[in-house]
Amino acid sequence: MSTGWSFWVMFLVVLNMGTTFFLYLWGPRAKIPTLPDGTSGHVWAHGVLREGVRPLPLWWVLLSGAMFVAGFIYLALFPGFGNFRGVLGWTSHGELANAVAANDARRASLTERFKLYPVEQLANDPAALQMGKVLFEDNCAACHQRSAKGNMTLGAPDLSDDDWLYGGSGNDITTSIHDGRSGVMPPWASLGADNVKNLAQYVLSLSGSPHDAAKAAAGQPLFATCAACHGADGKGNQALGAPNLTDHIWLHGGSVADIEKTIGEGRQGRMPAWNPRLSDDQIRVLAAYVYHLSHQPDGDKP
Structure with missing residues (x-):
């Protein structure tokens, strides 16, 4: 001062x-x-x-x-009397540096052990899960929530189920976190309002959801436009990040209005790359935690 x-x-x-x-x-x-x-x-x-x-x-x-x-x-x-530093020379910056160094030393030994196992096996290590939980809450919870249940408003997927846009293996999850993902659903308003409604009813029929059978039949031929990404059977394509339309899991909502908006206006989603912020070792631990979330018994899921 x-x-x-x-x-x-x-x-x-x-x-x-x-x-x-x-x-x-x-x-x-x-x-x-x-x-x-x-x-x-x-x-x-x-x-x-x-x-x-x-x-x-x-x-x-x-x-x-x-x-x-x-x-x-x-x-x-101790410091407290103006600029007098105290006989011990204690500073809050020094205390923080010592604490960080001690924590880094403890973490380094764990990280070396974590390198020995693939992500799938690391997902069963309590120490790795504890570290991964902290990393998840600090970096991922803002979009995916602390419970990992996702956020339809943001288009952030639920990470606690077994439905994956880009694959759910340890390598796939690691790549998603490290490099990020970008997905685009183009708008199809050019088909016309009636066709968008018919196509939405056909999409609902793929998952066995309540739908208007006549409109779904009229929308079926139009699905050929969508099959290039979602597949002729609507099962999706993880290479493209195109979601499976035959289940009851919806990234942006599964109501009639939500699906019509998705088809008519399109959707854009972006998962940022975390490699500038997190080290490769931290990303592997985080991937193990995410993998663990989706492989718990239903009663133990967050």
């Missing part, structure tokens, strides 16, 4: 500690006028309660004195 601020802090310390120390020394010696019965003359409840005057107990005097001694010792050993 600047010299001016240093002197201001020193002034406040001297003022506060000096005032309280003076009161500590003066208080036990102060002469308070008292009545013959030993009270101060202050009464309450029509004289039923009277204020007595007693000397401070010895334990209070000794404890308060010890607090002043501790305060003076602290100011001598």
